[in-house]
Amino acid sequence: MILDLGCGPGFFSIEMAKMVGELGTVIATDLQEGMLEKLKNKIKGTEIEKRIKLHKCEEDKIGILENVDFVLAFYMVHEVPNQKKFFEEIKSILKYNGKIFIIEPKLFHVSKATFKETIMKAKGIGLVPVEKPRIFLSRSVVLKKVNLKMQYRNAKPTLR
Numbered sequence: 282m283i284l285d286l287g288c289g290p291g292f293f294s295i296e297m298a299k300m301v302g303e304l305g306t307v308i309a310t311d312l313q314e315g316m317l318e319k320l321k322n323k324i325k326g327t328e329i330e331k332r333i334k335l336h337k338c339e340e341d342k343i344g345i346l347e348n349v350d351f352v353l354a355f356y357m358v359h360e361v362p363n364q365k366k367f368f369e370e371i372k373s374i375l376k377y378n379g380k381i382f383i384i385e386p387k388l389f390h391v392s393k394a395t396f397k398e399t400i401m402k403a404k405g406i407g408l409v410p411v412e413k414p415r416i417f418l419s420r421s422v423v424l425k426k427v428n429l430k431m432q433y434r435n436a437k438p439t440l441r
């Protein structure tokens with residue numbers, strides 16, 4: 282189960298729907314009804330139509346009930362007014378070991394410092410950065426929801 286946050290006209294929702302296979306689901310969510318309408322028209326009558334669930338969210342609430350394995354947030358986090366609240370909601374719907382992939386535009390929109398602040402906010406609520414893939418003209422990070430209790434249980438005792 283995948284969530285495409287701020288899916289826009291659905292370029293990535295469609296590609297991910299092809300990847301998840303017949304039994305997978307992509308929840309494509311955006312606050313603009315018009316974007317969801319565009320995506321709806323693109324997939325109408327195609328084999329991936331039933332794999333994509335359209336969801337209209339609010340600026341400060343995603344509002345889905347499903348638990349997801351992966352969240353894509355492509356070029357949208359800088360538009361979110363309250364990022365801390367946004368990450369808290371994402372954490373609450375992510376399964377353990379689930380990941381969120383954030384990609385932000387380098388040019389004009391998101392400075393290095395601003396992106397660092399975004400990562401700090403996500404880390405502040407317990408999401409752990411695990412990777413920084415290189416993406417053309419973009420800043421990106423993959424964060425993971427880890428089960429801290431399991432981490433501590435599996436940690437080897439250190440000798441002093």
Ligand SMILES: C[S@@+](CC[C@H](N)C(=O)[O-])C[C@H]1O[C@@H](n2cnc3c(N)ncnc32)[C@H](O)[C@@H]1O
Nearest residue numbers: 287288289292311312313340355356357360361
């Ligand atoms: C620059 S577009 C990117 C669209 C798509 N992710 C892509 O890369 O093709 C940003 C999208 O995020 C949506 N958006 C902005 N703030 C949002 C929020 N708080 N929750 C959900 N969607 C949001 C906008 O409506 C817009 O469709």
